[in-house]
Amino acid sequence: MTPDTGIAEVEVSAYEIPTAVPESDGTADWKSTGLVVVELAAGDKKGLGYTYTDPGAARLVKDVLAGAVRGIHPFDTTSVHAAMVRAVRNHGRGGLAGMAISAVDVACWDLKAKLLDVPLSKLIGMARPKVPAYASGGFTSMTERELSNQLSGREPERDLGRVAAARNAIGPGVELLVDANGAYQRKQALAFADRFAELGVTWFEEPVVRTDVPGLRLLRDRAPAGIEIAGGEYGYEPADFRRFLEAQALDVIQADVTRCGGITGFLRNAAQIESHDLPMSCHCAPALHVALGCAVPAVRHVEWFIDHVIIEQELFDGFPRPEKGELKPDPLEPGLGLSFKRGEAAQYRVRI
Numbered sequence: 254m255t256p257d258t259g260i261a262e263v264e265v266s267a268y269e270i271p272t273a274v275p276e277s278d279g280t281a282d283w284k285s286t287g288l289v290v291v292e293l294a295a296g297d298k299k300g301l302g303y304t305y306t307d308p309g310a311a312r313l314v315k316d317v318l319a320g321a322v323r324g325i326h327p328f329d330t331t332s333v334h335a336a337m338v339r340a341v342r343n344h345g346r347g348g349l350a351g352m353a354i355s356a357v358d359v360a361c362w363d364l365k366a367k368l369l370d371v372p373l374s375k376l377i378g379m380a381r382p383k384v385p386a387y388a389s390g391g392f393t394s395m396t397e398r399e400l401s402n403q404l405s406g407r408e409p410e411r412d413l414g415r416v417a418a419a420r421n422a423i424g425p426g427v428e429l430l431v432d433a434n435g436a437y438q439r440k441q442a443l444a445f446a447d448r449f450a451e452l453g454v455t456w457f458e459e460p461v462v463r464t465d466v467p468g469l470r471l472l473r474d475r476a477p478a479g480i481e482i483a484g485g486e487y488g489y490e491p492a493d494f495r496r497f498l499e500a501q502a503l504d505v506i507q508a509d510v511t512r513c514g515g516i517t518g519f520l521r522n523a524a525q526i527e528s529h530d531l532p533m534s535c536h537c538a539p540a541l542h543v544a545l546g547c548a549v550p551a552v553r554h555v556e557w558f559i560d561h562v563i564i565e566q567e568l569f570d571g572f573p574r575p576e577k578g579e580l581k582p583d584p585l586e587p588g589l590g591l592s593f594k595r596g597e598a599a600q601y602r603v604r605i
Contacts, residue, residue: 255368256296259326260333263319263357264292267308268601270564279436286560288568288601289314290593291356293364295327300364301593304356304511305538305561306349311605313353317341322357327364334358334517351489351512358515359541363588373589374544374582377516383579384546386539387430390559409441413448420452430456437461439468443475450477456505458483469502481505486536488513494522498529505553509536510545523549540565540591543573543580555580568598 268288275284289311293300304310321340322333337357341350366376420429431454437445442460449457457480461468473482481504488494489512497503506526510519523545526533533551535542537558546552557575565572571591573580583590 256298256327258295259324260293260295260322260361260364262292262294263314263323264294265311265314265319265356265605266290266598267311267603267605268568268598269308269603270568270601272560276560278432279434281434286564288564288598289353289356290598291360292593293322293327293357293360295364296368298364298367300327300360300362300367301589301591302356302358302360302363302515303541303593304352304359306352306511308603308605310349310353310356313341313344313350314357315605317344318353318357322361327361327368330358330361330365330517333361334514347489347493351514355511355513355515355518358517359510359589362516363591366588370587372544372582372584372586373516374547374584377520377544377548379544379547379582380550381547383576383581384535384543384552385554385578386557386575386580387428387554387578388559389430389432389537389556409437409445412445413452416449416452416454425453428456429454430458432458433460435459435462435465439465439471442468442472446472446476446480450480455479456481456483458507459486463487466496466500466502469497470500473502473504483507483534486512488522490514490518491521491525494525498525498531503531505532505534507534507536509538510541511538512536516545519545520549523551527551537561538565539580540569540572541589544582544589546580547582568594570594 269285271285287307290303317340318337321336325333337354344350366373437460439461460472483505484503485507486509508519508522513519513522532553534553535546535555537556538561539555539557542555546555569591
């Protein structure tokens with residue numbers, strides 16, 4: 254059904270989901286994950302979108318973005334996105350605003366697909382029927398025993414032992430990826446790259462802080478040939494990705510639909526990445542990346558991030574299940590194929 258009018262309602266809610274135990278990586282500690290859920294209504298349909306961020310993003314959706322998108326036809330996703338970018342001019346387009354925009358944009362695409370009664374994967378257009386997923390976990394807050402159990406602190410001097418434990422847990426012949434979360438200095442990262450290569454590591458993510466673009470280029474040029482330098486998960490707008498591309502700083506560009514402007518932003522960023530003949534990887538939020546992973550030829554795989562997997566399994570019907578390490582979009586359900594389980598989520602809801 255095609256609505257005669259534009260987006261009529263914008264609903265937003267926020268949740269704080271505790272982790273089973275306190276967690277940490279190379280540069281951060283956390284004991285819960287923030288989830289902001291957006292629903293847009295037009296005609297007799299509702300579109301669903303969400304992002305993983307501080308509940309403060311929900312206030313931005315409610316106070317700034319909702320008024321900007323009401324009345325725009327949900328088929329005009331480009332107009333919806335542009336209206337939100339204009340609305341946050343004085344707030345800044347990145348960070349919290351970028352994640353709020355992403356949630357609304359995903360909801361608009363989901364709504365559009367539901368109104369057309371087609372799966373999102375078909376609306377965007379598929380390049381392949383399935384996309385590989387890679388397991389992601391092994392936080393620095395885990396002991397080597399816990400790390401080994403999950404894969405079968407943060408102290409750099411322990412990192413080689415932790416990577417060795419991971420290799421022992423997964424065995425030979427399985428790709429091993431390391432994410433430093435920007436924790437190392439340049440020369441320190443270079444030294445670790447050499448040692449990681451000896452353990453069969455093939456992927457070194459954010460070896461230095463993401464703003465040190467020359468440092469990333471140094472790592473790309475001087476790391477062992479078998480290790481790819483990856484990054485980009487904190488790209489919020491096209492200019493963020495352009496900096497990496499112009500500097501030739503990365504082997505693989507990561508993009509996150511919950512940060513980079515939703516589906517509209519992801520597709521735009523994918524176009525410029527593909528123009529540089531570089532591969533992509535989808536960062537976290539696996540349920541939101543399945544259709545995109547199948548639609549964008551440059552995408553190599555989707556991150557099966559354990560924290561988000563737990564949340565999406567619990568709170569969303571239609572959550573995709575991997576088969577032999579690959580994910581497929583639902584071929585029948587319109588839109589994302591997801592529905593939000595409000596009853597289960599109610600215990601985590603926070604005021605906005």
